[in-house]
Amino acid sequence: MASLAGHVLTLSALFIALGGAVACFLGGYRDRSDLVAAGRIAGLLVFGLITAACGVMIYALVAHDFSVKYVADVGSRQTPLYYTVISLWAALEGSILFWGFILSLYTALVVMLYRGDGSRAMAYAVGVLLTISSFFLFVMSGPGNPFIRLANPPSNGPGPNPLLQNHPMMGLHPPLLYLGYVGLSVPFALAMGALLAGNPRRDELSRIRRWALVAWAFLSLGIIAGMWWSYDVLGWGGYWSWDPVENAVLMPWLVTTAFLHSLQVQQRRQMLKTWTLTLIVGAFVLSIFGTFLTRSGVLASVHSFTQSAIGPIFLGFLTAVMAVSVLILVVRSEQLSAPGTLQSVVSRESAFLLNNLLLVALTLTVLLGTVFPLLAEALSGQSLSVGAPYFDRVAVPIAVGLLFLMGVGPVLPWGASRLEETSERLVVPALAALGAICLLLLGGVRGTGPLLLFGLVAFVAAATAGSIRRDLRSRQVGTREPWYEAFPLLVRGNPRRYAGYLAHLGVLLLVVGITASQSFGTQAYRTLRVGESMTLSGYRLTLAGIRPDPQSNRMVLQAFVNVSQSGAAKGSLAPSINYYPGVQQPVITPAVHIAASRDLYLVVRAVDRRLRWVSLQAYVKPLVSWIWFGGGLVGLGAIMALMPVRRRRPAEARQEVPLFAEPIEVAP
Amino acid sequence: MSSIDSTMDRPRSVARPHRASTRRPALRLALGMAVILVALGYLAYQGLSNNLVYYITPSELLTRSPADQTGQLRLGGQVRPGSQHWNAQLHRLRFILQDPGHGITVISSVLPPPLFRSGIGAVVEGVYRHGRFYASSVLVKHSSTYVAPRPGHLPKSDQYVRR
Numbered sequence: 140m141a142s143l144a145g146h147v148l149t150l151s152a153l154f155i156a157l158g159g160a161v162a163c164f165l166g167g168y169r170d171r172s173d174l175v176a177a178g179r180i181a182g183l184l185v186f187g188l189i190t191a192a193c194g195v196m197i198y199a200l201v202a203h204d205f206s207v208k209y210v211a212d213v214g215s216r217q218t219p220l221y222y223t224v225i226s227l228w229a230a231l232e233g234s235i236l237f238w239g240f241i242l243s244l245y246t247a248l249v250v251m252l253y254r255g256d257g258s259r260a261m262a263y264a265v266g267v268l269l270t271i272s273s274f275f276l277f278v279m280s281g282p283g284n285p286f287i288r289l290a291n292p293p294s295n296g297p298g299p300n301p302l303l304q305n306h307p308m309m310g311l312h313p314p315l316l317y318l319g320y321v322g323l324s325v326p327f328a329l330a331m332g333a334l335l336a337g338n339p340r341r342d343e344l345s346r347i348r349r350w351a352l353v354a355w356a357f358l359s360l361g362i363i364a365g366m367w368w369s370y371d372v373l374g375w376g377g378y379w380s381w382d383p384v385e386n387a388v389l390m391p392w393l394v395t396t397a398f399l400h401s402l403q404v405q406q407r408r409q410m411l412k413t414w415t416l417t418l419i420v421g422a423f424v425l426s427i428f429g430t431f432l433t434r435s436g437v438l439a440s441v442h443s444f445t446q447s448a449i450g451p452i453f454l455g456f457l458t459a460v461m462a463v464s465v466l467i468l469v470v471r472s473e474q475l476s477a478p479g480t481l482q483s484v485v486s487r488e489s490a491f492l493l494n495n496l497l498l499v500a501l502t503l504t505v506l507l508g509t510v511f512p513l514l515a516e517a518l519s520g521q522s523l524s525v526g527a528p529y530f531d532r533v534a535v536p537i538a539v540g541l542l543f544l545m546g547v548g549p550v551l552p553w554g555a556s557r558l559e560e561t562s563e564r565l566v567v568p569a570l571a572a573l574g575a576i577c578l579l580l581l582g583g584v585r586g587t588g589p590l591l592l593f594g595l596v597a598f599v600a601a602a603t604a605g606s607i608r609r610d611l612r613s614r615q616v617g618t619r620e621p622w623y624e625a626f627p628l629l630v631r632g633n634p635r636r637y638a639g640y641l642a643h644l645g646v647l648l649l650v651v652g653i654t655a656s657q658s659f660g661t662q663a664y665r666t667l668r669v670g671e672s673m674t675l676s677g678y679r680l681t682l683a684g685i686r687p688d689p690q691s692n693r694m695v696l697q698a699f700v701n702v703s704q705s706g707a708a709k710g711s712l713a714p715s716i717n718y719y720p721g722v723q724q725p726v727i728t729p730a731v732h733i734a735a736s737r738d739l740y741l742v743v744r745a746v747d748r749r750l751r752w753v754s755l756q757a758y759v760k761p762l763v764s765w766i767w768f769g770g771g772l773v774g775l776g777a778i779m780a781l782m783p784v785r786r787r788r789p790a791e792a793r794q795e796v797p798l799f800a801e802p803i804e805v806a807p
Numbered sequence: 808m809s810s811i812d813s814t815m816d817r818p819r820s821v822a823r824p825h826r827a828s829t830r831r832p833a834l835r836l837a838l839g840m841a842v843i844l845v846a847l848g849y850l851a852y853q854g855l856s857n858n859l860v861y862y863i864t865p866s867e868l869l870t871r872s873p874a875d876q877t878g879q880l881r882l883g884g885q886v887r888p889g890s891q892h893w894n895a896q897l898h899r900l901r902f903i904l905q906d907p908g909h910g911i912t913v914i915s916s917v918l919p920p921p922l923f924r925s926g927i928g929a930v931v932e933g934v935y936r937h938g939r940f941y942a943s944s945v946l947v948k949h950s951s952t953y954v955a956p957r958p959g960h961l962p963k964s965d966q967y968v969r970r
Contacts, residue, residue, distance in 0.1 A: 481833040504851050
């Protein structure tokens, strides 16, 4: 029943989406507003139908209707309700359904928000969104059908992958990532629509920026949530392993970051229009490529991906998207060539250009490392894998360059350079960097890499603080407000600039957290009998006991470890090892004591079946929590950048004097 | 819209004589960028060639002549589901690494990474002696770690730990 209903819903959504896409393109081309209106209604209908299909799937999951193959694959009667509901995205077919749902949600939002926009570009944009929807609905109704019916339904299923039902974060991390990943379709569609209709106007570019920011915010938060999940669940004491699944998300994020920066040059200096639009197209293509990479089985082996039809279909779609977008960009490139030119090498726009270069280079590096094993296996039949040191080795120098630019960029003026003034402004930051390095050396911190990075962080922080101070000063000249009144007004008057600073601050915290935890962590591994202790970095860990805790879906063996530091008890941690029925390898749940300065991370690697001893691995990782906090700030920065900017008069916008130098609101 | 563009295009063509002088910063920047790109390309090339982990599969190893089976080898394959045996007193892990054709028993004295589990791809480094592979390092292949296993790949036995 459920499978029939679901299948009918997705099939009708497919036909309506296809019809809507044709109506939008044709209506836009022939200036037929009735056709466009029909296409928009199709967009809303598709949203309703896919939402209903998701509802059917969740119902089937919750009702344990094992006649639906997907439920039989990922559901089980023992799985708690929460994990049953979120197993909607636990495996391939369900995640494609969920993907389709999010895309239709975005489509409906675009239709509703811009219902007053009767332009050709908007008609085409909705058409593009419906075309992408059609592709996913096609996959859903054919090779990736989540609603396949089983003639002989089993009485119970295996439940979702234990790793996916081991942490509540699984309810948050995938939706965030999907919202970001799929969200890239919107700026892509808006860009394609505007390009198909002609030369994207300024307001159209602002719209693209806005949606790119939405996707970027979700991607940033999703990546951080994923790192948190990896840290809290996988039990290896780390949060990033350059796994292809991680790289697949990182690449579109990097390219979108480049887009957000290059768009500023476009809007400010009328340069780089083609390049900017290419970046947003590239981000979308990479998101489809990432889906292909993680969902086609190509990672397990190049030869396994042809076993299911999904791989070739995705590859075909990817090729088509790339071909069409490149074609459109090439056809329009003559019209797009922007009037602005670079006036000086030492200017903010060249800092942005270098930022773009480095971000794209980093993306290509990650791409190379991710696909090289696949290419090698496909072309020469050689089996190989690319080690994580490759990524570290290339990514770290690029990150250093990006950090440096983050400090220098906001200090540099737009347009012509005033080298003396700029170098004057960099004296204090350089001194701050030196001071920070000296302080850290005195504090016992060693290692060239970490010291260099910490120094750079101090440099960027000081340079940014200097910029804010100058903004504040020039505002106060006009208004004579005290700083605590001036600062909020300054922020409110320039939300985009300060949103950027906030995101940069988040990145600085991320860099500090990653550097410290990667460079100065310690670990120890011991097999402890009950009552025995081990020490690590000043912590004394005593195994107090082992307790079995049978739960509905698993058997949990908890080790209670008392933690003390220089004689004083610090509490108790209970890492566990979980056995799931039908899965031989147990899943470990680490226990982490999170603190601002350092985390204590305990993992049970093995346990005696008669509960006499455990093999305990302990890590001490400094400043890990800074990563989560920094990631949150990056997301907050993106949200702040979405706040509407007060309209400026064109004359003001073009002035060299920054806007904030003027008294915006004169105090009475 | 197109009319706006054409007016914006016009100053550019008028300003063409000036372009010779304004093109130079762009050229200089482009040169600088090219240098950076070459440096990064070299870095990537170096990084890639130093960090490629080549390995042979169990079938390849078994078809080799005994003389070619000696020395330090890298063996890659899939951990046969359910084949792991962990001896905690001796800190020794035994498992079977397989490819579609053959499987080889691997003895490891090093602790495998926590991601190591049934069915995952792994690369081990060590020596092959008397039909067994003695590993001095165990690498988990960066592969479908988080991807849900397909149902066919799940071991069938219903095994809880019982006290």
